[in-house]
Amino acid sequence: MDDRLDDATMMICKRIYARVFSHLAGDRPNKVIARTADCTEPYISMIKNGERLPSVDMAYALDKSINADGCLFEVRRQIEQLRQEIAAYRRTLKAGPPASDKEQGPVKRRDLLQDGAKVTAGAAVTPVLAALTQAWQLSEPKLPGASVSRSMIDDWGSAYDVHALSFRIDPPEVALTGLADEWAEIAEHLERRQPDGVQRDLSYVAARHAYLIAGTWLQLGNRRQSHRWWLTARELADRSESDLLSALTREWEANQRATDSREDLTDLLDLTEKALQFAGPRPSYERMASLSGKAELLALMGRDKEAVAAMRQAEDVFERLSSPTPSREDILRHEQSLVYSLVGDEKRATEAQEAALRFDRPNEYATFQVRLHGALLHARSDPKSACNEAVEIIKALPVERRVLRVRVAGRRVLDAVPAKAQHLAPVRELRNLTAAV
Template sequence: MKRRGILRGALAAGVAGTGLAALSTARNDIDAALAADHDNADVGFWESTAERYGYGYHGQAPTTVLADLVEDFAELKPLLARPQTDKTRTQLRYVTGQMAGMVAIVLHDLGEHRESHRWFATAKRAAQQSGDRLLHSWVLAREAMVPLNYGAPQVAAQLAEEARHLAGNKPSAAAALAAAVASRAYAISGHKGQALGAVAAVETLVERISPQQRADTWFGYPIQKHHVHMSQALTALGETQRAYATQDRALELSRAPSLMTRALIAIDQASCRAHDGDGEEAARIATQAYGQLPTSYRSGLTRTRALSLYRSLPVHTRGLDALGDTLGVLA
């Protein structure tokens, strides 16, 4: 518990420096354990641990969740290093892929995209060794969100298409997520035809996946999160009326959307307002959405989206100075 507290403190102060060193050590240890040919593992405990983390932040700061995940890796590593039956080893590698993928998701949300890519590489290695194509597809689709949200949508589209190929034609959460990410990547890249094709594909998939596949976790593809994905795709396509409808639906489907989800939807709404010619209202919505976020949520993805909107608005837009001040970018 003492080490967990120290790690939380280091990460809360920033991922760089001490926090980054701890992350790198944990990831390198897992990579070394995966490289060994590795029966006494409480697989059920680790499966339930991965499931618990899969429900997301639940109001916790991302750095707190990150510290807990990395600390649990320290306990998981000795099991990977010990000789196990083939079945147990496969199960442990599956869980490792899930947990490494979740570390990468949190790092992405915090804006640490380089370290996020490194953890996704570990997650991919574990997924490949587990032999589970859907887990591998999920990791790739999640990884595609890093270049998608940090300025390389064409790379994101390539990763998303690889994920779609791995998922195959059978309806699954991984297949739906991959198609959704592809739709966003194509839309941002300006490939409207491919974007609309991916939107149509994910709309078909979401009607066919099972209730289990729609679980509201990082591993599922719930309807509410579907609308969050479609919000950005349709916003980028300039399909503002469809975007407004899917944004409203995303909020309706969740009584208490996460802080990050609510902020991202609001920023999409602001972008739609800007597209429709109401820059002043766009600035007001974005200023309010970003300004109401706790400090721990003002880095990474939310800031990237708000800053992108800020830079897209004409310099004479009323309210732009207030948005810039909230973002801390005024000259």
């Protein structure tokens, strides 16, 4: 894990250095910079692209070559200090973060960046992030009366897709490191008074990052932190005054929390009903997602007829969407895969699984979940083969990628195995693989 965290931290440092360097260098040709700094043009390009981090000595030469008055050198010096501090932070890993009973509002919940250090070690970046990104932020023309520019808000909005993909593929420690980096930039401006329109836009992009942070904490098994960030995400979504975002935030929360066996499904069902209220009666992706999420919860509660009825409603909404996109269909097919497997509708479940696998990338967690739904579908009639299949699916993932939502999908296969088959060797092996759930 230490190697992965080192890689993630270095990726962040390269990215930040590239931003500052590109800003300070302005429109100076790479050829001129390279000549005065006694290096090559390709080397300068790699630095600007975030592919290389120069040595401290080279950073000094680059600083002189672009007349940065020591700013570029200082950035590199702080990065070097950061690398030394990470070792000290790791010594606190086993101790864990100090508990705090104070909740200071959504912005102050940046405790992620301190508490998270004990989990990711990458949050040691926090003390220097503001200094390293200041040059880039100062270069952007601010919106009237605001501390942010339109390009900064747009950049954070587009960054969501990068982090969402990381959530779907990377080990959660890596995903959280990237999210912490992003949140450090956003949170500084959430704390400040902004014009109403800017505050709404800023809250919108922040809410999306917050619910990804909550989901990542859940995958790491930290319920306390995930709870804090679910509250943060809801509050920010509501502050954005986007009912559809408020709906999606609550639906996604219910969907993620359903993977925690300690959760009360009735509470999650209430949360989904609240999401439906926000989504309203008109056809929308958010309404479709809320209805399919409701169907999943009802199926998990054994209320099969109601689950099927809710899923049919979701399918009807999807058919009435004016311009459905592949990503929206992917959500529906994934929920169909689980719901119809749980209620034992082999035809619809198989169709949904085939459709879902066409959308998901082979290395996405969702792909492994859908394949496990296929094993679930046959667990009642052929428990031995179903459990063998589930064991092979989970073992195909490296240990660090056997995240909670994948293990829960395997556990649901076990839950469907008849009592008389519990002694079978594949059943016992699957139980061991999913024992942490």
